[in-house]
Amino acid sequence: MLQQDLHIHTTYSTHDSAVVPEQTVALVTAVKHAEIVGISDHFDSLVDGHFEEYEREIRLAGLKVGVEVDGHAWAAEVVNYNVDYYIFHCRDQNADYHSLDKLLASGKPVIVAHPNMLDTNLNRIPPECLIEINNRYVWRTDWKQFYGPFKDHFKFVLSSDAHQPNWLGQAVAHYAAEQIGIQEHIVF
Numbered sequence: 001m002l003q004q005d006l007h008i009h010t011t012y013s014t015h016d017s018a019v020v021p022e023q024t025v026a027l028v029t030a031v032k033h034a035e036i037v038g039i040s041d042h043f044d045s046l047v048d049g050h051f052e053e054y055e056r057e058i059r060l061a062g063l064k065v066g067v068e069v070d071g072h073a074w075a076a077e078v079v080n081y082n083v084d085y086y087i088f089h090c091r092d093q094n095a096d097y098h099s100l101d102k103l104l105a106s107g108k109p110v111i112v113a114h115p116n117m118l119d120t121n122l123n124r125i126p127p128e129c130l131i132e133i134n135n136r137y138v139w140r141t142d143w144k145q146f147y148g149p150f151k152d153h154f155k156f157v158l159s160s161d162a163h164q165p166n167w168l169g170q171a172v173a174h175y176a177a178e179q180i181g182i183q184e185h186i187v188f
């Protein structure tokens with residue numbers, strides 16, 4: 001069993017076409033592929049009155065409540081919601097870097113999502129942020145070159161970014177982390 005997986009989508013990510021109808025909170029809970037499981041659906045799919053039901057179902061299942069926040073446009077609003085942690089899309093623009101400070105001020109963990117896919121400049125990320133090694137995306141870029149220089153600057157979190165039941169795994173992320181010499185940080 002994995003130690004943790006905090007980046008998982010479910011059918012609450014209604015605008016994400018990669019999510020299948022079978023990817024429910026109930027199924028993720030039943031599969032129990034990690035000791036600590038967190039659900040992190042897209043915040044922009046939850047703001048239209050769906051967050052309360054989302055939070056209730058996840059807490060009843062005994063899982064952590066996260067959200068994936070798509071950049072600075074959502075940062076001011078998301079801090080008003082009762083989540084346990086944030087997963088943040090930080091594109092290479094000033095407003096996104098500034099949003100990280102806003103999220104960190106909440107005192108909750110802030111995970112920088114798949115930075116290798118968003119051209120995030122890790123030199124501009126506050127050291128309190130957690131950096132994600134994402135099983136869905138890590139292999140798509142030169143991950144050694146991207147993450148290697150920062151391996152002693154940050155704490156790292158490994159994630160599946162599962163959108164379908166058979167994505168509930170982290171084999172590639174663990175391989176990459178091991179090759180770089182990164183040890184996973186357990187958040188909760």
Ligand SMILES: [Zn+2]
Pocket residue numbers: 068089113114
């Ligand atoms: Zn993402």
Ligand SMILES: [Zn+2]
Pocket residue numbers: 007009068161
């Ligand atoms: Zn995601």
